[in-house]
Amino acid sequence: MGAEASDLEWKKGSAELLILSLLEARPRHGYEISKLIELRSRGAVRYHVASLYPLLYRLEKRGWVEGRWVEKSGQRRRRYYRLTSLGRKVLASQRRGWQRFVEAVDRITGRIVEVEHA
């Protein structure tokens, strides 16, 4: 009942948002996503493969991304994931949610100061 889905799935990892964001520009394979997260976050965020791959399967199962195998001589086969149109909508929604969450945390932790009852 009430809204759809929990508004604060953030409590358990923002991994979904990160992956969907990285797939926005173009399709990427798992290992690339992993390294890109590490690189762009300057080492602050790092997902282990045992977390990342199952997550990609979940995203695909939900229809947010779509994977296809690409084989090239001279390298191991890779599975490239591209964002589906549904995935794009989910990403937009998750971006808004993340924004709201960060603001909420800031208000609670006092970075945004408010008067506390009279």
Added chain:
Amino acid sequence: MGAEASDLEWKKGSAELLILSLLEARPRHGYEISKLIELRSRGAVRYHVASLYPLLYRLEKRGWVEGRWVEKSGQRRRRYYRLTSLGRKVLASQRRGWQRFVEAVDRITGRIVEVEHA
């Protein structure tokens, strides 16, 4: 090894940071913390009691907060938690960590744009 504590425990909930922050100003009891989180986040963040109380026990066990029972006629007994000096240090550290994490997520999700290889 390496640093102390995991740098990114954020992946599983920022509840610790929120609670420690709220106890910074003054001691509070569980129910008050719960309501305050809900109020200040404008409903965006809401912890269920079954999450909150066990978390408070954990924080106390780690020596970050200290609880004491307060009984007043006309109301049910309450357990007030105050931030210990160790808790204050942890809070400062977690605040920095949260800050770094938000920046990292922003860089990954593209809110902070960067050039991507030549």
Added chain:
DNA sequence: CTCCCATATATGGCACGTCCATATATATGC
């Protein structure tokens, strides 16, 4: 030529945190 490392994907099992449901206890409003 062999060993090791980086690349690249895959998975079983453990640990831990959050939620649901439920329980207890007291003061207030209807």
Added chain:
DNA sequence: GCATATATATGGACGTGCCATATATGGGAG
């Protein structure tokens, strides 16, 4: 007298990240 808000407590279900490990291939060091 009963429902509701306050206030704390807990067993069990469930999801998800991590550790360890496995497979496969190319390139560099020795």
